[in-house]
Amino acid sequence: MSDTYPIRPVTGEEFETWARVVSDTYGEDRTEEDLAVERSATELERTLAAFDEGRIIGGTAACTRVLTVPGAVLPTAGITWVGVTPTHRRRGVLTCLMRRQLTDLYEGGGEPIAALRPSEAPIYGRYGYGPASRGALLRCEKRSMAFLPGTDFGDGRIRLLERDEARPLVEEVYERVRPGAVGWPDRPGNCWDIRLADGPQDRQGATALRHAVHRESGGRADGYALYRIKDGHGDGGRAVQVVELVAVTRRAYAALWRFLAGIDLVPWIEYEGAADEALPYLLADPRAVRAHEVDRLWVRLVDVARALAGRRYALPLEVVLDVRDDFCPWNTGRLRLWAETGTAGCERTAAAPDLRLTPAELGAAFLGGTTLETLARAGRVEELRPGALARASAAFRGAGEPFCPGGPAFPAF
Numbered sequence: 558m559s560d561t562y563p564i565r566p567v568t569g570e571e572f573e574t575w576a577r578v579v580s581d582t583y584g585e586d587r588t589e590e591d592l593a594v595e596r597s598a599t600e601l602e603r604t605l606a607a608f609d610e611g612r613i614i615g616g617t618a619a620c621t622r623v624l625t626v627p628g629a630v631l632p633t634a635g636i637t638w639v640g641v642t643p644t645h646r647r648r649g650v651l652t653c654l655m656r657r658q659l660t661d662l663y664e665g666g667g668e669p670i671a672a673l674r675p676s677e678a679p680i681y682g683r684y685g686y687g688p689a690s691r692g693a694l695l696r697c698e699k700r701s702m703a704f705l706p707g708t709d710f711g712d713g714r715i716r717l718l719e720r721d722e723a724r725p726l727v728e729e730v731y732e733r734v735r736p737g738a739v740g741w742p743d744r745p746g747n748c749w750d751i752r753l754a755d756g757p758q759d760r761q762g763a764t765a766l767r768h769a770v771h772r773e774s775g776g777r778a779d780g781y782a783l784y785r786i787k788d789g790h791g792d793g794g795r796a797v798q799v800v801e802l803v804a805v806t807r808r809a810y811a812a813l814w815r816f817l818a819g820i821d822l823v824p825w826i827e828y829e830g831a832a833d834e835a836l837p838y839l840l841a842d843p844r845a846v847r848a849h850e851v852d853r854l855w856v857r858l859v860d861v862a863r864a865l866a867g868r869r870y871a872l873p874l875e876v877v878l879d880v881r882d883d884f885c886p887w888n889t890g891r892l893r894l895w896a897e898t899g900t901a902g903c904e905r906t907a908a909a910p911d912l913r914l915t916p917a918e919l920g921a922a923f924l925g926g927t928t929l930e931t932l933a934r935a936g937r938v939e940e941l942r943p944g945a946l947a948r949a950s951a952a953f954r955g956a957g958e959p960f961c962p963g964g965p966a967f968p969a970f
């Protein structure tokens with residue numbers, strides 16, 4: 558297949574055509590301005606294009622990122638720009654692109670994990686990605702949002718700032734939270750330009766972006782909410798559309814939600830939060846927050862041994878994994894994973910296996926959200942030594958639900 562459709566990175570001259578072919582598969586048009594921003598964010602040597610008779614028919618790209626994982630911050634290939642033109646779908650082009658991308662990563666000694674946010678959930682499991690973090694689409698009717706008596710809102714202050722004034726404060730707050738927040742990627746290069754972009758296509762009919770910054774009483778910024786007001790044509794009312802809310806302290810978190818709930822003339826709030834978002838527990842009526850769960854970050858262990866040794870575990874652990882990886886055969890074999898407080902290792906072994914599974918299950922459990930026990934109940938993890946599953950499942954589990962901030966419209970990478 559890769560002979561039928563040769564695959565290679567694109568050159569600077571080819572970037573625009575490549576970007577238009579891929580963005581067209583999302584049903585989007587790109588302006589010259591969009592392409593210039595995207596060009597500056599794209600590492601050309603990490604792009605791939607598939608060609609048919611010299612024409613680009615599909616592509617993908619990897620971004621050099623780090624991701625917070627349980628107990629560590631791990632180099633991660635952020636996978637993006639995935640698309641195959643409609644004239645060439647279902648001929649295996651994506652499969653070839655994915656195989657080449659993962660092989661390049663492994664052989665180049667690159668990041669031990671890859672992560673992406675799929676447009677559709679059935680696409681990436683076959684390539685060994687597993688659903689590792691979830692988001693919750695929250696919708697709250699503001700008149701039902703009575704805060705519990707005694708809620709500590711602190712004595713900080715919230716100010717609405719212009720973008721240029723808000724930006725350094727927002728970036729600083731994000732960076733204070735990120736290293737301890739599992740599932741959060743770094744935002745190098747022009748990621749913040751994209752996050753704070755406010756053109757008509759970013760607004761999608763809503764107002765300009767508002768930047769509410771919370772400062773603690775000492776004056777240091779410790780929280781922010783980025784939001785728009787969305788018109789409610791036909792769907793029951795106008796809404797405060799929170800596109801990102803980050804708080805260093807619980808007081809800043811509570812104060813920002815009280816602020817948002819207090820915006821007049823807008824009866825609803827919408828927000829994509831974490832699967833274990835604290836907001837409902839601030840309220841006398843937690844049902845005022847209606848949640849619809851969605852899968853978000855999918856993780857692929859490119860090099861299973863390096864990846865498993867790269868995170869930390871909730872309990873001391875000693876387990877032999879029998880890994881079968883049909884898509885990336887270098888991972889197939891038995892691995893002994895051990896963990897103690899603050900350290901972990903993983904190496905090949907000939908010992909009898911305790912659990913049998915594939916990288917898709919390890920990817921799903923990697924951030925500590927999806928549990929191995931849940932996957933075993935679905936028949937996807939086989940326990941070969943009694944007791945091994947419960948122990949490994951508990952050790953992989955994180956303190957909270959992993960979350961990838963940014964909301965549905967913001968690319969993770």
Ligand SMILES: CC(=O)SCCNC(=O)CCNC(=O)[C@H](O)C(C)(C)COP(=O)(O)OP(=O)(O)OC[C@H]1O[C@@H](n2cnc3c(N)ncnc32)[C@H](O)[C@@H]1OP(=O)(O)O
Nearest residue numbers: 582638639640641646647648649650651652673675676679
């Ligand atoms: C991280 C991101 O960027 S996510 C964005 C992904 N891109 C898009 O959604 C854009 C629109 N879609 C597309 O461009 C294409 O349909 C792609 C990229 C999803 C798939 O490309 P294709 O070249 O058609 O995939 P390919 O032929 O390799 O398919 C491999 C298998 O996946 C299946 N598959 C591919 N896409 C889908 C899908 N959307 N839903 C369900 N199954 C799918 C195929 O049926 C095939 O199954 P089989 O092996 O059992 O026959």
